[in-house]
Amino acid sequence: VAVGLSEPVNILAISGITLATTACGIKSNGQHDLVLIKIDEGASCAAVFTQNAFCAAPVTVAKKHLSEKQPRALLINSGNANAGTGEQGVEDALQSCDWLAEKTACSKEEILPFSTGVIGETLPMASIEQGIQTLSEKLLSDTSSPEQWQAAARGIMTTDTVAKAVSKQVTIDGKIVTITGIAKGSGMICPNMATMLAFIGTDANVGESYLAQCLHSAVGESFNAITVDGDTSTNDACVLVATGQSDANEINADNKDAELFLNAVSEVCVHLAQAVIRDAEGATKFVEVNVKSAASVDEARDVAYTIAHSPLVKTALFASDPNWGRILAAVGRAGIEGLVLEDVSIYLDEVCIVSHGSRDVSYTEAQGQKVMDQSEIAINVNLNRGDSEATIWTSDLSHEYVTINSEYRT
Amino acid sequence: VAVGLSEPVNILAISGITLATTACGIKSNGQHDLVLIKIDEGASCAAVFTQNAFCAAPVTVAKKHLSEKQPRALLINSGNANAGTGEQGVEDALQSCDWLAEKTACSKEEILPFSTGVIGETLPMASIEQGIQTLSEKLLSDTSSPEQWQAAARGIMTTDTVAKAVSKQVTIDGKIVTITGIAKGSGMICPNMATMLAFIGTDANVGESYLAQCLHSAVGESFNAITVDGDTSTNDACVLVATGQSDANEINADNKDAELFLNAVSEVCVHLAQAVIRDAEGATKFVEVNVKSAASVDEARDVAYTIAHSPLVKTALFASDPNWGRILAAVGRAGIEGLVLEDVSIYLDEVCIVSHGSRDVSYTEAQGQKVMDQSEIAINVNLNRGDSEATIWTSDLSHEYVTINSEYRT
16 A cells, blocks of 8 residues: 555646557556557657666667657557567567557657566567557547546556556646646666656647756656665656647746746656655655755765665664664765764654764654654754755665565566 | 574684673573673784764774774673764763773773664663673683683674684694684674674784784675675674784794685685675575676676665565566666676576576576575676676575564564
């Protein structure tokens, strides 16, 4: 059960984007596993991808296609990551694009392929071909509804237990524009410049360079600020598509409402990134780690991630154990040059547990226990050595995490 | 149950070192929790300590005392780490040294204190004082026997399930010298320049600078090459004492048998470090990660540790699942600049699972399964880009690890 996360509501369609989903048999449970996101002509697109040196075949292909043409369709399969599949994997990804191009009157370079699921198995190409046929038929009816966005959110899930989708509206030059995003988690989560899979559409008319700027800024404070297990996936990707079909004027860096749009994109990304953590494999806690008064943002992030990756901190969180010694030990091994023990204070929510480098004199175990019993907890660290800060979100390490990840393939 | 590790046998006493242990009530189960290692006059001593910025009070005191005098006694308590205890912790460590100094006709600077156990609680000083009284009385009888070394190995245990001790003998200039070491693990294990607690004695006569050289070299390839959970303890320490009471000549860097001695110290350290991993919290597998043909030793270690720290690799090991995709993904996210996917090959023992960056064409799941079903497994990675290599040892991530670490304080 996800922490404070229920099925998405109030999802809004995006003019200029149509969607279709089907079950082509990659997932053994009969759930939908092939998703098509079709984009009208005239849209602009920005994307970020995994920094894992072993990026999956579809990532290689999507990057290449994106550098050549504006995309007209995104094709996503779940259940198989098409990663570690070598030359065959690249051929399969290209073949999938070819088939879809034929059915949708595009060139294959106008199609971006995405995959998520088990690493190291080749795609079942006969099933994919049949699935693409089904998707193209479904596109003939009206498929731009909110329900289709929700179906797409479900269709890209692997071990996720709850679909992840959110919509925001913002007024630009007096005209409403809409942003809708979907994402999937939920293990091998420690995105680096991108995340698992997230697809965000907007009907805003956005200049290409500003669109890229929006995406990078939003991803930096959302998908690049979460971790479940420190494992960066081979398939991470986040795509932002602006169809320009709203009545609002083009948004660029010099537009007076540009920041409103950028903030709305950030809110969508933060919502989806937090949803990924709330639905992290085996999560029973949603944990925000704030590190402030650091000498640099990198330093603040290093400390936050060291806490968030510590198996000892994570198992203490699972146990609702206010074991502040483990948090202290994690801060101490974060590799911060010249860190002065006596300057550091640590809070659970508002409760000061460590001051001057040791247990705060006013702290009682009962206070810590009260915070730890909650399902949502903030660990706040003050390094008292500068003006920089960082926030990241993480989950605990539970028996269920071990169960899920020791039984995933069986 | 530890992986391939049973109670130590054939332990040899070290002339010039006497030991005593007692239960002073820090451990609630009545087990011995206070250990005294008394060193005859004329010995030399080398030590390495944790690099965690939040080092525990006894580490601070031991470092200071070691810089002032040659130690005559090591006082170790288990069950309480005296870490995160601020000024009070330092006072308590100094007070313990004072009490022992009185009883043993030393100065307090000749005593090194060590603690291991729960972080953040102050030492029960009345119990410690009583315990020191008992230890000093026990020292009056003959206490340099192998049984006393084994009792000391048990006395420093916390969540360890098996005592860790080993002896080696080596012939120097035709004379036999003996080395005996003890160590304790078994969580918060990712030593950095030192480890948990390890105490090694030898009757060899070793020049001080060569003794330090031996210890650093041995620790580098043993305690600094293991990880359970990536959490570097606040209390790590490793001490090597040479009493000089054997008949052998003094050993220095220019002595022709010096390397024999250094190798024997390394063997003792590697044995103890591996024992820590075999008895790691919840371990069901003992895993050796070898990375070869790297551009540098640092690079080889980075890749090895990224694999060893990956919760996804560790849960796959627990499940005996030859999920090579997770190993590949870990290599890919190790941050190696310019890593060429197509050059990398990965083996489970001798079975090639990945070549040219994807599943080896000859690999079958049955071959991988056969290796993974073993309790001792080697993951061998060839980066094919240089001449450097590194080996580290680790354990899997099991339900038992989560259980132990979510119930440790309750």
